[in-house]
Amino acid sequence: MIGMFDSDNDGAINFTEFEALWKYINDWTQCFRSFDLDSSGNIDKGELQNALTKFGYRLSDQFYNLLMMKFDRTHTNRINFDDFIQLCVVLQTLTAAFR
Ligand SMILES: [Ca+2]
Numbered sequence: 001m002i003g004m005f006d007s008d009n010d011g012a013i014n015f016t017e018f019e020a021l022w023k024y025i026n027d028w029t030q031c032f033r034s035f036d037l038d039s040s041g042n043i044d045k046g047e048l049q050n051a052l053t054k055f056g057y058r059l060s061d062q063f064y065n066l067l068m069m070k071f072d073r074t075h076t077n078r079i080n081f082d083d084f085i086q087l088c089v090v091l092q093t094l095t096a097a098f099r
Contacts, residue, residue, distance in 0.1 A: 031088075032081055042078035048087075056089070067091075
């Protein structure tokens with residue numbers, strides 16, 4: 001992840017790059033919190049459906065089950081913060097591929 005933000009490729013994060021990294025993480029944290037309606041610190045299937053519907057995705061119940069199965073790595077029917085970021089990135093990549 002650090003590599004993504006080392007824009008001058010000197011192997012280190014300078015202040016400007018750190019600011020970009022900080023903003024990126026902050027944006028994701030805020031996004032995650034707004035999804036986590038019951039403030040449990042993770043996203044359940046209902047919260048995921050609610051959030052992705054707001055994003056304009058129309059997905060079948062089966063697809064949500066698939067997403068939960070794939071990204072719920074703790075097998076608690078809930079998605080943690082880092083898995084949630086991964087889910088969004090995968091979904092964005094898929095959406096871009098089908099456009
Ligand atoms: Ca929650």
